[in-house]
Amino acid sequence: MSNFLPGSKLTLHLFGNPSPLGGASTKLIDFIQSFYKRYRIINYLPRTPPDDMAAFLSSHDVEIKQYSDFPAQNEGVCLAVCVDKFFETGIPQKARDHRIPLVWSNEMMWLFPGEEDAVKCGLISKVLYLSPIQKRVFQNVYKSVSSMIVDNYVNPAYFKFVDRGSREPFTIGRLSRPDPLKYPINFPTLYESLISKSERLKIQSWSSDLAAEYSWHYFSPDRWVLQEVGAEPANLFLQSIDVFSYPLGHRFIESWGRSTVEAMLTGCVPVVPSGHHLENLLVHGESGFVCQNDDDFIKWTRELCADVSLFMKMSRSAAQYSRDVICNSEANCRLWIQALEEW
Amino acid sequence: MVMYLKKPTYCYWIVDNSFCDSRMAEMVTAARNRGVNTDIIAFSPREIEGADTYDLYDIDHADPLFPLVYLQAGLLNLSYDVVIYIDRTTEIRGEIVNTEALLNFDPVHVPLSSNHRSPNDVVLERTARRFGFNRPWRSNLDGGFVLRRRAVERVVELCGAFRKFSGEQANFKCSELVGSVCQILSGDTRAHEVQLTRQCWDIQLASEIDSNAALITKI
Numbered sequence: 128m129s130n131f132l133p134g135s136k137l138t139l140h141l142f143g144n145p146s147p148l149g150g151a152s153t154k155l156i157d158f159i160q161s162f163y164k165r166y167r168i169i170n171y172l173p174r175t176p177p178d179d180m181a182a183f184l185s186s187h188d189v190e191i192k193q194y195s196d197f198p199a200q201n202e203g204v205c206l207a208v209c210v211d212k213f214f215e216t217g218i219p220q221k222a223r224d225h226r227i228p229l230v231w232s233n234e235m236m237w238l239f240p241g242e243e244d245a246v247k248c249g250l251i252s253k254v255l256y257l258s259p260i261q262k263r264v265f266q267n268v269y270k271s272v273s274s275m276i277v278d279n280y281v282n283p284a285y286f287k288f289v290d291r292g293s294r295e296p297f298t299i300g301r302l303s304r305p306d307p308l309k310y311p312i313n314f315p316t317l318y319e320s321l322i323s324k325s326e327r328l329k330i331q332s333w334s335s336d337l338a339a340e341y342s343w344h345y346f347s348p349d350r351w352v353l354q355e356v357g358a359e360p361a362n363l364f365l366q367s368i369d370v371f372s373y374p375l376g377h378r379f380i381e382s383w384g385r386s387t388v389e390a391m392l393t394g395c396v397p398v399v400p401s402g403h404h405l406e407n408l409l410v411h412g413e414s415g416f417v418c419q420n421d422d423d424f425i426k427w428t429r430e431l432c433a434d435v436s437l438f439m440k441m442s443r444s445a446a447q448y449s450r451d452v453i454c455n456s457e458a459n460c461r462l463w464i465q466a467l468e469e470w
Numbered sequence: 471m472v473m474y475l476k477k478p479t480y481c482y483w484i485v486d487n488s489f490c491d492s493r494m495a496e497m498v499t500a501a502r503n504r505g506v507n508t509d510i511i512a513f514s515p516r517e518i519e520g521a522d523t524y525d526l527y528d529i530d531h532a533d534p535l536f537p538l539v540y541l542q543a544g545l546l547n548l549s550y551d552v553v554i555y556i557d558r559t560t561e562i563r564g565e566i567v568n569t570e571a572l573l574n575f576d577p578v579h580v581p582l583s584s585n586h587r588s589p590n591d592v593v594l595e596r597t598a599r600r601f602g603f604n605r606p607w608r609s610n611l612d613g614g615f616v617l618r619r620r621a622v623e624r625v626v627e628l629c630g631a632f633r634k635f636s637g638e639q640a641n642f643k644c645s646e647l648v649g650s651v652c653q654i655l656s657g658d659t660r661a662h663e664v665q666l667t668r669q670c671w672d673i674q675l676a677s678e679i680d681s682n683a684a685l686i687t688k689i
Contacts, residue, residue, distance in 0.1 A: 311602055316576050316656055342624075343620055420604035421605055
């Protein structure tokens with residue numbers, strides 16, 4: 128049942144930082160673009176957004192408010208997406224006091240401080256999962272709360288396919304937050320084992336933390352291009368690499384894998400580890416490879432480096448699969464509407 | 471301007487903590503007689519002819535990780551890029567021409583075999599899985615290892631963590647712990663198989679184990 132009158136706009140109190148960096152933040156940009164005409168969106172931010180984001184929000188009729196302004200409107204629905212310290216802000220209690228239902232999407236594979244207590248106190252009206260693997264991790268915590276899975280959506284218009292042809296050098300790379308948890312303990316040596324001679328390794332995002340973690344390795348500038356956060360826009364970076372090889376740290380589980388889909392849209396062939404949601408984003412052997420161990424990473428990546436026709440075929444297949452199967456805008460919108468309007 | 475990459479410098483490194491065993495001294499003499507000219511750094515209670523000899527440190531030599539204490543401290547004062555640690559079971563048969571080929575871009579090399587399994591390997595493999603290791607396990611076959619200078623701190627740190635996670639009751643040799651860390655940090659553990667690195671080590675024992683295992687498989 129819809130909880131607002133036909134013709135009127137539902138007020139959406141949105142907590143989360145739209146930004147082109149990071150899966151959850153990028154997701155909010157796509158969400159705003161899809162729904163700014165349907166909802167009156169008020170974005171509550173802990174600090175003033177950078178100019179480019181302020182311009183983006185303004186151009187999509189999004190009102191910017193501070194946390195202390197909540198609720199700017201005594202009605203509507205509150206949606207919080209992966210907000211650090213959200214449960215320590217007092218917002219969930221305020222939402223309950225004003226009878227504004229709170230929809231919460233964690234996005235990670237761990238609980239935020241105070242999240243479990245908020246569930247026990249009945250502050251969360253509905254929880255959104257990204258994937259079955261994330262649901263499995265949290266379902267015991269959220270067994271008393273209404274829930275549904277709302278897949279991520281990536282806008283294919285921003286990640287245009289580029290036919291790789293025979294350009295040089297063949298490049299293996301990855302795009303992720305510079306979080307050491309996301310990198311395996313043997314990251315530099317494993318990555319160097321993926322290539323033979325002339326190929327290049329290109330990483331975004333690199334950081335001083337990662338440099339310290341791997342200070343035992345010499346990153347030869349002949350082989351490596353290590354870029355900081357935002358050095359290149361995500362789409363241009365992904366268009367500049369050929370194979371998206373994504374080994375992950377053993378203490379980290381990827382709840383969805385947005386950058387993998389973005390990479391596929393541009394024509395990168397994904398080579399990803401098993402045990403994450405990533406394996407649901409491609410068909411092994413057709414639109415990418417799922418690796419059971421590090422030896423698989425070496426085997427599949429080297430095969431792609433050595434066999435141009437295999438690479439070209441899989442590049443086109445990865446782009447088509449991600450566009451047609453994973454990035455279904457209509458299906459994603461239906462899920463969001465169900466999540467925010469049906470109670 | 472033309473720049474030349476410096477060839478990595480390396481040395482052999484021995485710690486002779488026995489006051490009555492002369493095998494280390496004999497090994498150095500034998501190596502020199504074979505024409506080995508590489509620097510040999512020795513820590514010993516007595517002068518070892520043919521090696522740069524330094525006094526033993528005042529540390530607990532019952533701790534199996536004591537060779538790493540020497541490497542960590544000693545390398546601060548020496549400028550070698552790569553260290554080849556050898557124990558009294560290892561024999562220097564000749565010069566290692568290309569240490570980079572032996573290391574295969576990894577921080578540490580230990581001769582490994584997939585045809586042998588000691589009781590400790592069960593514990594070591596289980597512990598390695600806790601570090602995210604996801605490949606077939608290979609056993610360490612020799613007391614020696616090759617270590618990159620820039621990786622000493624990380625290898626020592628991981629050896630300590632490895633022993634801690636394995637349980638204090640296990641009686642590991644230093645080379646077993648270094649071998650485990652070699653596998654954890656390696657890009658391609660197959661590159662450290664004895665078949666590929668045979669010429670660099672005295673691995674008679676390894677050869678026997680390999681051939682026996684092959685024989686058993688054949689039968």
